[in-house]
Amino acid sequence: MDSSVGATAPLSSPRPSLSAEGRARLFPSATDAEWTDWRWQQRHSVRNLEQLERYVRLTPEERAGVQETSSLFRMGISPYYLSLIDPEHALCPVRMQSIPVRAEARVRPGELEDPLGEDKTRPEECIVHKYPDRVLFLALDTCSVYCRHCTRRRITKGGEAELTKDQMRRGIDYVRNHPEVRDVLISGGDPFLLSEERLESLLAPLSEIPHVEMIRIGTRVPVVLPMRVTDSLARLLRRYAPVYVITHFNHPKEVTPEAREACERLVDHGVPVENQAVLMRQLNSDARIIKELSHVLLRSRVRPYYLHQMDVAEGCEHLRTPIAKGLEILEQLRGHTSGLAVPHLAVDLPGGGGKVTLQPDYVIERGERETLFRNYKGQTYAYPEPEETDCSCPYDEVWQARSRELGFRGR
Numbered sequence: 001m002d003s004s005v006g007a008t009a010p011l012s013s014p015r016p017s018l019s020a021e022g023r024a025r026l027f028p029s030a031t032d033a034e035w036t037d038w039r040w041q042q043r044h045s046v047r048n049l050e051q052l053e054r055y056v057r058l059t060p061e062e063r064a065g066v067q068e069t070s071s072l073f074r075m076g077i078s079p080y081y082l083s084l085i086d087p088e089h090a091l092c093p094v095r096m097q098s099i100p101v102r103a104e105a106r107v108r109p110g111e112l113e114d115p116l117g118e119d120k121t122r123p124e125e126c127i128v129h130k131y132p133d134r135v136l137f138l139a140l141d142t143c144s145v146y147c148r149h150c151t152r153r154r155i156t157k158g159g160e161a162e163l164t165k166d167q168m169r170r171g172i173d174y175v176r177n178h179p180e181v182r183d184v185l186i187s188g189g190d191p192f193l194l195s196e197e198r199l200e201s202l203l204a205p206l207s208e209i210p211h212v213e214m215i216r217i218g219t220r221v222p223v224v225l226p227m228r229v230t231d232s233l234a235r236l237l238r239r240y241a242p243v244y245v246i247t248h249f250n251h252p253k254e255v256t257p258e259a260r261e262a263c264e265r266l267v268d269h270g271v272p273v274e275n276q277a278v279l280m281r282q283l284n285s286d287a288r289i290i291k292e293l294s295h296v297l298l299r300s301r302v303r304p305y306y307l308h309q310m311d312v313a314e315g316c317e318h319l320r321t322p323i324a325k326g327l328e329i330l331e332q333l334r335g336h337t338s339g340l341a342v343p344h345l346a347v348d349l350p351g352g353g354g355k356v357t358l359q360p361d362y363v364i365e366r367g368e369r370e371t372l373f374r375n376y377k378g379q380t381y382a383y384p385e386p387e388e389t390d391c392s393c394p395y396d397e398v399w400q401a402r403s404r405e406l407g408f409r410g411r
């Protein structure tokens, strides 16, 4: 047990704004109006070696990485995200997530172009239907920052295109024609880069489908382009509730005041926000960091939901952690901090097997009369089994009929 996993400083404590510091250093002529305009940020995204070298003194590994990956996967870094980079340290988590290194150009044995086997279950260009009651809706292939750990790079390395009207219509028709689909996850690319008009043209018809009970949107915008989360965007999402936003902070350094404001704006408008982090070697592969991330997210009203084991995507081996590291981190969180701060540790099985979750094994012995556990302090406790073991729920038939009558299902 590692008692060194410490508490985090309160968010309200005075601290310098990283992005203000970086902005003053890198973009001194940007006006406030420009800096807070997400379209300006997009237009000034850093996309090639020449531009990047104007802002960051690259290591030889990074320079070679940018060159060697240029035909493999896009590079793009918003000025805002660039402003968070530590100019002095190549292992800065923001830097590691946005600037390629040479290792990324190498494909190792076992790595897959489509690590989650999504293309095998892709009945339409924009639909992945892998699980029984939910689909993934790929709305575009564009992102604000191209994450070096992206496991959907076969899609995000395309031509920076949105769906055509016909492709979008076919995707919506697919959902309409599959009554088993109750949950639609819109992703891409980053759906928050769509114009509000375009996003609404997707949300409105989906939310009218009676069997669609909820919509989720996967986005990295609160992390890399928080100025995009305007009141008007938040109001739009609220109109189509329940819409859940699933975002992707990987390190507490990313939870800046601007990022926090973006998340809180969504929550204030009634849009729940959850976080899926990816465990990455030397970036966040430490219980102290994950604990701090969870705490700072909860203080920003974002629920730490998943901690993902890195998928076996091409060019990501150098960032992958052993499975044992995730379990060790969980062991150092469970019991040591609030349950809400302990994300599910998930492995998405290579080739399309779907997600499984892992946790340390707390069972010492399973008996008929009792189960023996160890707790987070390593102490042993017995849980007695009940006398009665019939777990059927006779009222359920009644409830099912009644809830159908009352129209409980649907939006």
Ligand code: SF4
Pocket: 142, 143, 144, 145, 146, 147, 149, 150, 151, 152, 153, 156, 188, 189, 190, 219, 220
């Ligand atoms: S925002 Fe998501 S889809 Fe885009 S590059 Fe990052 S991980 Fe990939």
